[in-house]
Amino acid sequence: MRKLVAGNWKMNGTLASLAELDAIGAAITGAGGGSAVDVAVAVPATLIAPAAARASFGIGAEDVHSADSGAHTGCISAPMAKEAGAVFSIVGHSERRAGQGETDAEVKAKAEALLRHRMDAILCVGETLDQREAGDAEAVVTAQVRASLPDGAGGDWLAIAYEPIWAIGTGRTATVDDVAAMHAAIRRTLVELLGEEGEGVRILYGGSVTADNAAALLHAPNVDGALVGGASLTAAKFVPIIEAALPQTRAAV
Numbered sequence: 001m002r003k004l005v006a007g008n009w010k011m012n013g014t015l016a017s018l019a020e021l022d023a024i025g026a027a028i029t030g031a032g033g034g035s036a037v038d039v040a041v042a043v044p045a046t047l048i049a050p051a052a053a054r055a056s057f058g059i060g061a062e063d064v065h066s067a068d069s070g071a072h073t074g075c076i077s078a079p080m081a082k083e084a085g086a087v088f089s090i091v092g093h094s095e096r097r098a099g100q101g102e103t104d105a106e107v108k109a110k111a112e113a114l115l116r117h118r119m120d121a122i123l124c125v126g127e128t129l130d131q132r133e134a135g136d137a138e139a140v141v142t143a144q145v146r147a148s149l150p151d152g153a154g155g156d157w158l159a160i161a162y163e164p165i166w167a168i169g170t171g172r173t174a175t176v177d178d179v180a181a182m183h184a185a186i187r188r189t190l191v192e193l194l195g196e197e198g199e200g201v202r203i204l205y206g207g208s209v210t211a212d213n214a215a216a217l218l219h220a221p222n223v224d225g226a227l228v229g230g231a232s233l234t235a236a237k238f239v240p241i242i243e244a245a246l247p248q249t250r251a252a253v
């Protein structure tokens with residue numbers, strides 16, 4: 001399966017930051033065009049249109065509302081993000097589940113909105129440190145997958161991002177063995193829910209991915225890419241992660 005390396009800028013970036021997208025694009029095309037890795041970056045809503053106008057890879061939203069329009073001050077909908085140029089959105093990021101109290105049902109409705117508008121979804125799941133230490137990580141994460149996946153979902157519109165909450169922005173990463181075990185559990189759940197289509201859903205790892213740990217994580221079994229926060233903000237940090245995702249015989253993007 002082609003790997004996907006997706007950035008998540010969170011609440012970072014202004015127009016001046018778009019030069020980083022140019023540098024990322026140049027690194028991809030500099031190696032002869034068709035990279036063997038899919039690259040995407042989710043940016044703040046204010047940057048979707050200008051980023052999409054100049055990026056040579058997929059630009060996405062960091063969140064969308066489940067409704068297409070209405071009295072939801074401060075939110076943007078899937079069709080709005082799409083009109084601005086977004087081809088995908090992250091949904092269910094743990095910072096929104098925690099900060100905005102988003103439930104699995106809401107995350108599912110957001111994923112359904114993306115499906116309805118033919119946009120790709122990166123659906124995030126992940127356990128807290130307490131849940132991991134209690135031995136509940138797998139049960140928590142597979143329950144999130146079950147509860148947030150739209151009915152009848154399938155195909156390559158969807159990626160699941162496994163992001164252990166305690167690894168996000170902390171410099172701590174899960175061990176490669178723990179990541180492989182969790183991704184295997186997510187894969188089993190996807191196949192159970194979606195049948196053969198579940199084999200084709202990419203499962204990304206996220207949480208303090210850097211140039212130093214990317215190669216080991218990205219080539220672990222059932223790891224089909226990465227969702228990268230802090231290290232996606234500059235081309236200097238992000239491009240080496242894209243390179244690390246290449247089939248291991250290839251040396252450059």
Ligand code: PGA
Binds near residue numbers: 231
């Ligand atoms: P991080 O964020 O790479 O800065 O840990 C990952 C994420 O929240 O998607």
